[in-house]
Amino acid sequence: MSQAVCTATYRCFDDKADFQKKALGIAVGLTVGSWTDLPEARKAEMEKHLGRVVSVEEHAGTEPGTRYADIVIAYPDVNFSRDIPALLVTVFGKLSMDGRIKLLDLGFSADFLSAFPGPKFGLEGIRDLLGVHDRPLLMSIFKSVIGHDLPNLREQFYKQALGGVDLIKDDEILFENPLTPLQKRVEVCMEAARAAESETGQKLLYAVNLTGPTSKLASQAKLAIASGANALLFNVLAYGFDVLHELSSDPEISVPIAAHPAMAGAFYPSPHYGISAPLLLGKLMRLAGADLALFPSPYGSVVMPREENLAVQAALIDPALPVRPSFPVPSAGIHPGLVPLILRDFGTDVVVNAGGGIHGHAMGTAAGGQAFRQAITATMNGISLPDAAAQPGNEALKTAIDSWGHKQP
Amino acid sequence: MSQAVCTATYRCFDDKADFQKKALGIAVGLTVGSWTDLPEARKAEMEKHLGRVVSVEEHAGTEPGTRYADIVIAYPDVNFSRDIPALLVTVFGKLSMDGRIKLLDLGFSADFLSAFPGPKFGLEGIRDLLGVHDRPLLMSIFKSVIGHDLPNLREQFYKQALGGVDLIKDDEILFENPLTPLQKRVEVCMEAARAAESETGQKLLYAVNLTGPTSKLASQAKLAIASGANALLFNVLAYGFDVLHELSSDPEISVPIAAHPAMAGAFYPSPHYGISAPLLLGKLMRLAGADLALFPSPYGSVVMPREENLAVQAALIDPALPVRPSFPVPSAGIHPGLVPLILRDFGTDVVVNAGGGIHGHAMGTAAGGQAFRQAITATMNGISLPDAAAQPGNEALKTAIDSWGHKQP
Numbered sequence: 089m090s091q092a093v094c095t096a097t098y099r100c101f102d103d104k105a106d107f108q109k110k111a112l113g114i115a116v117g118l119t120v121g122s123w124t125d126l127p128e129a130r131k132a133e134m135e136k137h138l139g140r141v142v143s144v145e146e147h148a149g150t151e152p153g154t155r156y157a158d159i160v161i162a163y164p165d166v167n168f169s170r171d172i173p174a175l176l177v178t179v180f181g182k183l184s185m186d187g188r189i190k191l192l193d194l195g196f197s198a199d200f201l202s203a204f205p206g207p208k209f210g211l212e213g214i215r216d217l218l219g220v221h222d223r224p225l226l227m228s229i230f231k232s233v234i235g236h237d238l239p240n241l242r243e244q245f246y247k248q249a250l251g252g253v254d255l256i257k258d259d260e261i262l263f264e265n266p267l268t269p270l271q272k273r274v275e276v277c278m279e280a281a282r283a284a285e286s287e288t289g290q291k292l293l294y295a296v297n298l299t300g301p302t303s304k305l306a307s308q309a310k311l312a313i314a315s316g317a318n319a320l321l322f323n324v325l326a327y328g329f330d331v332l333h334e335l336s337s338d339p340e341i342s343v344p345i346a347a348h349p350a351m352a353g354a355f356y357p358s359p360h361y362g363i364s365a366p367l368l369l370g371k372l373m374r375l376a377g378a379d380l381a382l383f384p385s386p387y388g389s390v391v392m393p394r395e396e397n398l399a400v401q402a403a404l405i406d407p408a409l410p411v412r413p414s415f416p417v418p419s420a421g422i423h424p425g426l427v428p429l430i431l432r433d434f435g436t437d438v439v440v441n442a443g444g445g446i447h448g449h450a451m452g453t454a455a456g457g458q459a460f461r462q463a464i465t466a467t468m469n470g471i472s473l474p475d476a477a478a479q480p481g482n483e484a485l486k487t488a489i490d491s492w493g494h495k496q497p
Numbered sequence: 498m499s500q501a502v503c504t505a506t507y508r509c510f511d512d513k514a515d516f517q518k519k520a521l522g523i524a525v526g527l528t529v530g531s532w533t534d535l536p537e538a539r540k541a542e543m544e545k546h547l548g549r550v551v552s553v554e555e556h557a558g559t560e561p562g563t564r565y566a567d568i569v570i571a572y573p574d575v576n577f578s579r580d581i582p583a584l585l586v587t588v589f590g591k592l593s594m595d596g597r598i599k600l601l602d603l604g605f606s607a608d609f610l611s612a613f614p615g616p617k618f619g620l621e622g623i624r625d626l627l628g629v630h631d632r633p634l635l636m637s638i639f640k641s642v643i644g645h646d647l648p649n650l651r652e653q654f655y656k657q658a659l660g661g662v663d664l665i666k667d668d669e670i671l672f673e674n675p676l677t678p679l680q681k682r683v684e685v686c687m688e689a690a691r692a693a694e695s696e697t698g699q700k701l702l703y704a705v706n707l708t709g710p711t712s713k714l715a716s717q718a719k720l721a722i723a724s725g726a727n728a729l730l731f732n733v734l735a736y737g738f739d740v741l742h743e744l745s746s747d748p749e750i751s752v753p754i755a756a757h758p759a760m761a762g763a764f765y766p767s768p769h770y771g772i773s774a775p776l777l778l779g780k781l782m783r784l785a786g787a788d789l790a791l792f793p794s795p796y797g798s799v800v801m802p803r804e805e806n807l808a809v810q811a812a813l814i815d816p817a818l819p820v821r822p823s824f825p826v827p828s829a830g831i832h833p834g835l836v837p838l839i840l841r842d843f844g845t846d847v848v849v850n851a852g853g854g855i856h857g858h859a860m861g862t863a864a865g866g867q868a869f870r871q872a873i874t875a876t877m878n879g880i881s882l883p884d885a886a887a888q889p890g891n892e893a894l895k896t897a898i899d900s901w902g903h904k905q906p
Contacts, residue, residue, distance in 0.1 A: 121643070137643045168672050173735035177735050177760065181669055181732065181735070184760055185762035188766075260590055260591070261527065261576070261590060261591075263578040300578060301739060301743060323586045326737065326739075327582055331711050349594065350590030350593075351593055353589075355763055357594070357597075357770050361771070362771065
């Protein structure tokens with residue numbers, strides 16, 4: 089059979105089950121419902137709808153007597169519409185509630201993929217917008233936003249921009265509010281961006297947080313763009329992948345979208361349940377159109393194991409997926425002393441994203457950004473951070489590594 | 498302080514942490530960001546935004562040396578907009594990724610609640626539509642839908658309807674497809690419903706599966722209603738609670754919505770991560786407007802522990818929440834022999850929901866429905882199933898308990 093199929097890979101934990109039988113039960117149960125008791129004539133009609141077991145690999149678990157299996161099932165495209173909710177409900181709707189089982193990966197048919205334009209800008213598009221092609225980008229996060237007024241936010245923005253950052257993002261918990269409403273926030277921050285650019289000569293993207301009722305998100309995005317916003321931040325998992333897909337496919341939403349991983353920890357950390365981080369924060373975010381994808385870094389306070397991190401990155405840039413790569417943004421706990429590790433792990437196509445590591449700098453917020461830029465330049469040139477910190481003009485870096493230390497890979 | 502707050506209850510697992518300090522870190526970190534280093538004048542301004550630790554209860558874990566704490570934090574309403582994505586991102590956005598932590602419950606301020614009309618019909622409204630006030634309702638699910646054409650679906654529908662069921666729902670994996678497109682499906686099934694009603698005298702709700710792109714769901718729902726649909730089925734978690742809220746609040750969507758729990762197993766089963774079943778499938782479904790809420794039963798193949806089940810039910814009908822109660826629909830693995838258990842556990846305000854337990858009846862689908870109705874009548878009258886099965890006219894019940902057995906509480 090050469091029909092179009094999408095595949096799902098599951099990790100299924102059971103110390104006694106016949107995994108082959110379990111796999112067959114999934115393939116039949118989530119497609120045609122029953123098979124062996126069908127009359128032959130009906131089987132011929134139904135065959136194109138029948139799920140197939142692609143592979144079952146049994147493994148011993150970490151505890152004695154435990155075992156699990158990685159099971160791959162192929163689902164005929166003809167069974168579902170070409171949208172992420174339909175695919176997820178098909179492969180992991182009821183099944184998610186059936187014992188210890190985690191969805192590890194999805195494979196998409198060319199036909200399914202054809203419904204997804206993917207990121208409108210992607211990694212290269214973001215670089216083009218900023219005119220920066222030869223180094224990692226630097227993103228900073230407001231120190232604190234709740235309860236601050238427009239002049240205060242503008243001041244925070246301006247100081248961050250002066251430090252040479254490429255992107256500034258809203259805090260994901262900044263919602264529509266009387267102190268700093270979306271349109272006004274965009275206006276004052278973009279004005280601060282222009283003021284900083286006249287000093288630094290550097291372009292800057294400001295990802296304003298897109299929030300509110302689902303049906304109003306597209307019009308809010310257009311309002312933000314009309315007010316001058318040149319990027320958006322979006323809490324994808326609080327709304328669903330399909331909403332990101334619709335926003336990113338909208339021709340009038342002509343700016344990059346940064347996908348925030350808020351709520352992701354409800355899905356990926358359990359070994360036994362949920363959806364794996366590389367699928368959730370990597371492949372699906374990219375398919376749905378995230379130009380930048382944030383995920384927990386392996387360095388900081390909010391930890392994801394390094395191999396899982398690298399698998400998220402791999403999914404975001406994997407050339408096998410025929411949509412633009414998303415810019416990987418490992419986040420949380422980042423200070424300038426970690427730049428050599430980040431570049432070793434992620435290469436130069438990475439956004440170094442910092443909050444406290446910029447605002448907490450002893451010489452101030454602008455120096456915080458400068459310290460990161462100095463660390464990036466040094467690392468790109470093969471110079472160790474202590475050596476770079478000793479060079480004239482790199483006082484910001486010296487101060488940073490005096491405060492936070494540094495890790496040389 | 499008498500400001501409006503919403504509360505979040507977390508279960509936090511850590512064998513060494515200072516839970517009081519952890520709680521304070523959450524309260525400050527997810528609201529104003531920092532507190533102790535603020536100048537006094539600034540503190541006065543920021544106090545209304547500051548999260549508060551309501552309680553911290555430490556417990557020993559099940560394994561020696563392990564421990565956890567149930568932590569309640571109050572979040573000022575002024576920090577977030579009155580929608581579920583904003584509340585979830587505030588209380589469990591970043592925090593979900595910060596170690597072993599599960600969101601157990603949410604408490605809503607009156608002001609937050611005022612944005613939620615809740616279920617348009619709810620439990621009593623469904624009873625009113627059906628004219629059935631004195632017994633549990635009976636819902637049946639198509640045996641198999643994928644690959645079936647309209648005449649076949651109509652035939653399945655008609656046989657189910659003849660058995661005396663009150664509600665029939667689509668399979669959640671039936672998407673828009675050329676064989677049984679939404680409008681035609683509604684037309685033939687509602688025609689079958691009328692044909693059956695002329696024989697049984699019984700009203701029937703058909704919950705047609707609402708699928709497709711997020712921005713088209715409302716218009717699809719209205720199309721379904723224009724074609725005669727008198728209920729909708731919706732895979733809430735594949736789209737987000739806010740989408741259900743918007744659909745249920747739409748005055749033109751004038752039919753009950755049944756919330757399917759597809760994908761819920763990605764959230765609730767882990768003790769350490771995710772969102773508890775009573776919050777996910779109970780309180781939030783109800784707040785967002787589910788008239789009927791399906792969740793895994795404690796009896797069948799897809800298992801949820803009984804106490805968790807009863808907590809889901811409690812959340813769906815709790816009089817403390819000032820919106821209409823949602824009809825509880827414990828699902829999966831239900832056959833007529835379980836009716837006494839279901840009624841003991843859930844009382845009479847429950848929808849008995851069966852698929853295989855109706856279609857698999859040895860005398861056919863209509864007898865499958867009749868067997869359930871006979872089991873319900875017997876149990877309501879305090880007659881044991883074996884005694885009822887021996888009565889004339891109750892052959893369907895006798896056949897069912899001969900096949901599947903029965904459990905008397």
